[in-house]
Amino acid sequence: MFRNFFKTAFRNLWKNKTYSFLNIMGLAVGIASAALIFLWVEDELNYNNSFPNKDRLYRIIENQTYQGKTRTFFSTPGPMGPALKTDMPGVTNSCRLSLRSYLFNHDEKSIYETGVYADSSLFSMFGLQFVQGNANNAFKELYSVVISEKIAKQFFGSSASAVGKIFKIDNKESYTVSGVIKDIPKNSTLWFDWIAPVEIHLKRSPWIASWKNNSIATYVQLEPTADAAAINKQLYNYIQRREPGAGARPFLFAMNDWRLRSNFEDGHQVGGHIENVRMFCIIALIIMVIACINFMNLATARSEKRAREVGVRKVLGAGKKLLVLQFIGEALFMSVISVIISVVIVMMVLPAFNMLVSKQLTVGLGNPLHLGILAAIALVCGLIAGSYPALYLSSFNPIFVFKGLKLKTGSAAFIRKGLVVTQFAISIILIISTIIIYQQVQHIKDRELGYNKDNLVIMEVQGDMEKNFNPIRQELINSGYVENAGLNSFETLSTGNNSSNYKWPGKRDDQDVLISSRLISPELISTIGLHVVAGRDFTQDPADTSNVIVTASFAKMIAGSEANAIGKQLEWVSTKFTIVGVTNDFIYGDMYGSKSDPVAFFCSREDASYLYIRLKEKANTEAALAKMGKIFTKYNPAYPFTYSFVDDKYNELFKAESLIGKLSQLFAALAIFISCLGLFGLAAYTAERRTKEIGIRKVLGASSAGIAGLLSKEFLRLVFVSAFIAFPFAWWAMNKWLQSFAYRITISWWVFLIAGAAAVFIALLTISIQSVKAARLNPVKSLRAE
Numbered sequence: 001m002f003r004n005f006f007k008t009a010f011r012n013l014w015k016n017k018t019y020s021f022l023n024i025m026g027l028a029v030g031i032a033s034a035a036l037i038f039l040w041v042e043d044e045l046n047y048n049n050s051f052p053n054k055d056r057l058y059r060i061i062e063n064q065t066y067q068g069k070t071r072t073f074f075s076t077p078g079p080m081g082p083a084l085k086t087d088m089p090g091v092t093n094s095c096r097l098s099l100r101s102y103l104f105n106h107d108e109k110s111i112y113e114t115g116v117y118a119d120s121s122l123f124s125m126f127g128l129q130f131v132q133g134n135a136n137n138a139f140k141e142l143y144s145v146v147i148s149e150k151i152a153k154q155f156f157g158s159s160a161s162a163v164g165k166i167f168k169i170d171n172k173e174s175y176t177v178s179g180v181i182k183d184i185p186k187n188s189t190l191w192f193d194w195i196a197p198v199e200i201h202l203k204r205s206p207w208i209a210s211w212k213n214n215s216i217a218t219y220v221q222l223e224p225t226a227d228a229a230a231i232n233k234q235l236y237n238y239i240q241r242r243e244p245g246a247g248a249r250p251f252l253f254a255m256n257d258w259r260l261r262s263n264f265e266d267g268h269q270v271g272g273h274i275e276n277v278r279m280f281c282i283i284a285l286i287i288m289v290i291a292c293i294n295f296m297n298l299a300t301a302r303s304e305k306r307a308r309e310v311g312v313r314k315v316l317g318a319g320k321k322l323l324v325l326q327f328i329g330e331a332l333f334m335s336v337i338s339v340i341i342s343v344v345i346v347m348m349v350l351p352a353f354n355m356l357v358s359k360q361l362t363v364g365l366g367n368p369l370h371l372g373i374l375a376a377i378a379l380v381c382g383l384i385a386g387s388y389p390a391l392y393l394s395s396f397n398p399i400f401v402f403k404g405l406k407l408k409t410g411s412a413a414f415i416r417k418g419l420v421v422t423q424f425a426i427s428i429i430l431i432i433s434t435i436i437i438y439q440q441v442q443h444i445k446d447r448e449l450g451y452n453k454d455n456l457v458i459m460e461v462q463g464d465m466e467k468n469f470n471p472i473r474q475e476l477i478n479s480g481y482v483e484n485a486g487l488n489s490f491e492t493l494s495t496g497n498n499s500s501n502y503k504w505p506g507k508r509d510d511q512d513v514l515i516s517s518r519l520i521s522p523e524l525i526s527t528i529g530l531h532v533v534a535g536r537d538f539t540q541d542p543a544d545t546s547n548v549i550v551t552a553s554f555a556k557m558i559a560g561s562e563a564n565a566i567g568k569q570l571e572w573v574s575t576k577f578t579i580v581g582v583t584n585d586f587i588y589g590d591m592y593g594s595k596s597d598p599v600a601f602f603c604s605r606e607d608a609s610y611l612y613i614r615l616k617e618k619a620n621t622e623a624a625l626a627k628m629g630k631i632f633t634k635y636n637p638a639y640p641f642t643y644s645f646v647d648d649k650y651n652e653l654f655k656a657e658s659l660i661g662k663l664s665q666l667f668a669a670l671a672i673f674i675s676c677l678g679l680f681g682l683a684a685y686t687a688e689r690r691t692k693e694i695g696i697r698k699v700l701g702a703s704s705a706g707i708a709g710l711l712s713k714e715f716l717r718l719v720f721v722s723a724f725i726a727f728p729f730a731w732w733a734m735n736k737w738l739q740s741f742a743y744r745i746t747i748s749w750w751v752f753l754i755a756g757a758a759a760v761f762i763a764l765l766t767i768s769i770q771s772v773k774a775a776r777l778n779p780v781k782s783l784r785a786e
Contacts, residue, residue: 079211099115118197435754457612
């Protein structure tokens with residue numbers, strides 16, 4: 001019996017090659033698309049799984065309230081980690097981390113590497129695996145460093161010969177390699193290539209040891225039976241008991257949430273990357289549903305072709321159950337072929353997909369879970385796609401079939417039309433969503449920041465750059481490529497150092513505002529493109545070190561207006577400064593917010609960390625960078641010339657949203673493609689059924705254009721119905737999505753018009769191929785059988 005089923009299924013596939021191809025490829029592309037999405041989702045859900053203590057690891061973060069609004073910060077006081085381990089029941093271990101990127105030198109090789117200063121407890125807490133050395137002796141000497149296998153191979157060719165070697169780090173201290181650990185997987189929130197004792201960092205910055213400063217990351221490991229909720233209650237006043245008057249309220253942030261649920265609003269967890277995971281899971285299911293709809297449509301459309309076969313089988317004794325089993329078996333057979341082809345497709349496109357999503361995904365056919373999922377997909381798709389056609393075909397009455405009476409196909413035609421409407425409604429929703437996501441990302445990217453990020457180069461201050469800043473700046477300007485250059489203690493895009501401990505005459509109790517402070521050279525404000533709206537800019541006069549420039553929002557808070565703020569006194573860190581200038585407000589930190597905190601600029605370049613260089617608008621970028629490289633090699637020869645463009649760093653902030661936009665475009669296009677495969681097949685079948693009608697119409701004088709229009713009209717009507725169903729649902733879904741952005745677009749009517757027009761055009765193009773072909777057919781051939 002099964003052999004007969006297999007032969008019949010294969011014979012039908014071979015006899016109807018076009019429809020078989022459309023069916024199989026539609027399912028294969030749908031399954032391949034879903035497989036790519038699920039590989040991405042699997043990687044997201046497996047973040048941090050390489051850490052064996054994942055379920056017991058937490059980061060300490062803080063809520064702080066300013067002007068009635070609670071904000072969440074990820075830095076903590078330096079002494080907090082050791083204190084928690086000592087006196088907090090349930091905390092079995094703690095660790096402090098400070099992320100850094102330094103230049104590693106060995107022999108003639110120099111490479112910038114990213115790593116952490118950390119307590120030695122990091123090794124056991126995060127289960128880091130040593131391939132050379134061990135955790136007990138890793139930090140026996142102060143200037144020790146544990147490196148990853150990647151660094152060991154870069155510098156020494158292998159891990160075996162790395163221990164005992166000496167690195168010159170940042171061209172300052174010499175560090176001895178005390179161990180080599182396995183590389184941390186890329187799908188880890190906490191990622192680094194070297195680890196050095198945190199005591200070195202504390203020695204350089206002794207102010208970290210104060211409970212008043214939040215400047216380091218703190219992690220804890222709980223006992224297996226510890227109650228996280230009970231520990232959070234004890235943490236609420238933990239800092240206040242050591243620093244009365246402090247406003248920070250620390251709490252536990254579970255490692256299981258670091259990747260997917262890292263968004264906080266008014267002090268509460270409100271989701272995060274998990275929303276994207278859910279969205280793409282839904283898209284994967286939708287694409288598979290569209291692919292299954294294609295199968296159902298084409299199978300029911302071809303039903304009359306197999307009516308005689310069904311009649312003969314019934315006359316020879318085949319029951320309905322046996323026929324249902326046969327047709328579902330054929331659907332499963334096609335589904336299995338589709339799954340096999342989909343695996344080939346995934347293997348072919350996976351390298352390009354990995355580049356798009358910046359991951360290292362693998363098909364993993366050796367993984368029993370992946371094989372089980374593929375088998376389940378084949379089974380589910382076969383059953384869903386083949387269930388209705390099987391029930392429909394098996395219900396034919398053999399008497400009607402052999403008498404040549406017309407079969408009742410009204411319900412099948414109605415269902416086919418409903419499925420086509422469903423397909424295109426989903427496709428139109430995806431088109432609209434793609435356009436709106438792109439608009440929102442561009443809206444944020446193109447917003448007015450308050451300064452000019454274009455043609456602006458940023459460099460980390462290394463070695464003698466600060467000491468030689470004046471001659472470096474002068475030679476840059478003399479080169480003819482550079483307008484200006486200035487120093488800053490923090491990146492302009494970042495939050496920087498902030499505090500609410502500012503005082504001014506007349507400050508009210510309710511003016512508990514978080515102020516960001518920047519230590520800059522006199523040239524910085526004009527270099528980055530801020531505008532002085534009142535007073536003056538800093539000068540080279542040493543007296544300006546006792547002056548301050550504030551942003552407009554800060555000036556209005558102090559004196560009611562920008563002009564009135566000039567000359568007012570501002571106290572910070574027990575030192576009084578005179579306000580000599582006011583700049584426009586600018587956006588930094590949270591680029592999605594409607595505004596940023598006020599800023600105070602102090603004239604001091606001693607703590608400079610970043611150098612900004614403004615290129616002339618029409619400067620040749622390649623030539624300018626070559627000239628800059630020579631200048632920095634001259635004045636800072638111990639460090640390689642490395643740079644970034646501010647606009648590139650700005651765009652990097654929207655990497656996740658840009659990825660969502662690109663993936664939405666990709667899968668919307670695939671959904672439309674799969675829908676069009678089905679529409680193409682239905683159009684071909686309709687043209688085939690009406691071959692004689694078309695021949696008669698042509699004999700009676702109908703034009704090819706008229707016949708093509710007649711054949712297309714029915715399908716275009718369905719696409720218009722799809723659009724009217726899709727529009728309100730798309731508006732509701734995207735309006736809800738936009739509510740998560742404080743700075744957002746309004747949905748325009750023309751987006752729906754473009755999406756509807758695109759769907760109609762694509763459908764018309766698909767149908768026209770068959771309609772024109774049928775309309776141009778010679779009527780003599782069409783009517784030959786008559």
